[in-house]
Amino acid sequence: MKYLVLLLFLAACSRPATTVEYDNYGGIKSIVREKTGFFRVDSTAGRWLFVTPEGHGYFAIGANHTGKFLEDSSQSGPYLARFDGDSTKVREDLYQNYLRLGYNAGEAYGQHDPYLKTKLPYIAHLDYPQSDYLKIDIFDKENQQTLYDHTVAQCQPLRDDKMLIGIAFRDLPAWNKRRMDVVRSLPATAKGKERYLDFLLERYGSDLASLNKFYGSRFSSFSEIGKTEDWKLAAENEKTAKDDADFMAQIAEIWYSTLRRAVNQAAPNHLFLGERHQLRDTPDAVLQVVGKQVDVFLTQALIRSKQRPPEWQTFQPEAYRHEYELTQKPMVIVDWATPFSLGERFDSEHGPIKDEREAVRDIATWLDELTELPFVIGHFKCQFIGSHANDRWFEGKAKRTTIKDDGTDFDVMSDEIAKSQRKTLQKVYQKAKK
Structure with missing residues (x-):
């Protein structure tokens, strides 16, 4: 009996191991999804995966x-x-x-x-029209067009690249007080400054005293806020942080929709991945906007x-x-x-x-x-x-x-x-x- 057991054991050990087959893009052939010719994403039974151009599940x-x-x-x-x-x-x-x-x-x-x-397979890295991207007043339609055109030009050579997982932009974007200090310091004629003043008026109405209290400022009128070009907060508190997050969400709506339109126009078959957000640094209000626009969320x-x-x-x-x-x-x-x-x-x-x-x-x-x-x-x-x-x-x-x-x-x-x-x-x- 013991020899029979030994023979069965040896036979089992001698069987060839199951071969795992992968396609030309690294996708596992045993997971089959719809084939589209480019990378996409798929959720089945609650589990997300990339899908390769050949239609196979892929974890990068x-x-x-x-x-x-x-x-x-x-x-x-x-x-x-x-x-x-x-x-x-x-x-x-x-x-x-x-x-x-x-x-x-x-x-x-x-x-x-x-x-x-x-x-x-790789993720493309695109840049912005200027290195100091925080100074792009996205509420100005001319700047929106410049951002759109710049993105289209970078996407066009990527249009038919099947090795491309998706298109991404800046690493560690500053969706924080740094961005808002730039907004507060815009000249009175800037579209972004006008929008920000409207935002404060909607939020505080005629209660300038409350705004001054929370912001540690001494404005005598709301019009003075619009004219101030050197306004930078020394510190944040819960109220100013909430205001900043909500206004940055408005910036993100235009910023991300502009990028999305450009990617869809010039590289319609590719995934839009947005920016690479630093963990616990981007406000929730902005992340909710990002989620409406991107196909895949990138996080540090x-x-x-x-x-x-x-x-x-x-x-x-x-x-x-x-x-x-x-x-x-x-x-x-x-x-x-x-x-x-x-x-x-x-x-x-x-x-x-x-x-x-x-x-x-x-x-x-x-x-x-x-x-x-x-x-x-x-x-x-x-x-x-x-x-x-x-x-x-x-x-x-x-x-x-x-x-x-x-x-x-x-x-x-x-x-x-x-x-x-x-x-x-x-x-x-x-x-x-x-």
Whole structure:
């Protein structure tokens, strides 16, 4: 009898493992949805997913800043040296590393590497007509047209790109007091200043005393508010924050509808992803407006705080659930990181920096918790390779990448990230099939 049991066991062990098949865009073939020829989103049985151009379910796992790394020879020099300066071979090796380490998507914002854009689905990065975008008075119809035309021009080359997941704009947009201080400082003749004065009149009526009380101001009339060009609040309180949020929602209505119209006009087959909002920084009133316009909501993982590394290393499901409740749109987390020490763990002014093995455990936990949120349809890590501006905090003693700058693996990080990311895909797709 024991030999029969052994034979049955050996027979079971000898059976080939079930092969998981993916399409040309990384979609899993066992999840079939309507084929449209471009990326779209789909919700079945409460689980959101991207759908590839070939009609298969797809959860995006990407990493940012590779294009920036390749453009900077001071960073990519060691990698190039391994391939005798042949940048083509470096790019092909990077692509193979993406696949080997569990990535099925490229980058979520620029600068994008042209080679990777042809190999891995990516999110386009568009900019605004001027770098100081806060000074665009969107209530001025001429400025609306300029924003529209500028967006159309950038979208037109993307129109038929099937590798494009969707079209996105600025990272960490300032939907906060900074934007409103610009509005308050507009000249009296500006359309935005006129709209803001109308807003205050509607909200406070003739009660100028209450406005002065909440705003800490000494205006003698509402007309004086309209003429004041150097009005910046020293501090916020609950009342001014509510006023600012409600007025920014009016700005967002025009801003996002203008962007949406431009994307629909020039690249009608592509998803509109809006801006990459910082977690817990955009007011609820604005997020509700955003949800009416975007196809997918993009959110950062960090919070404005000196303690960024510990926050990055902790998944924050309640914050993501809150964003989903407001937007009701599937979500991609576009930048998350787990800084780890290149030697022994150490304490920095930005919090404790863990060693490689501890950081790997944090990553595994982060990804595992992510799979429990049915509205999250992808994530893009900060970052795959190279240095990030914030690494200066750690004076070269820490990194946040999947592989080393010469393209070789870390002792622990690389292999364990690959395992965790493949497990993530497996769990998401299993849940999507139920």
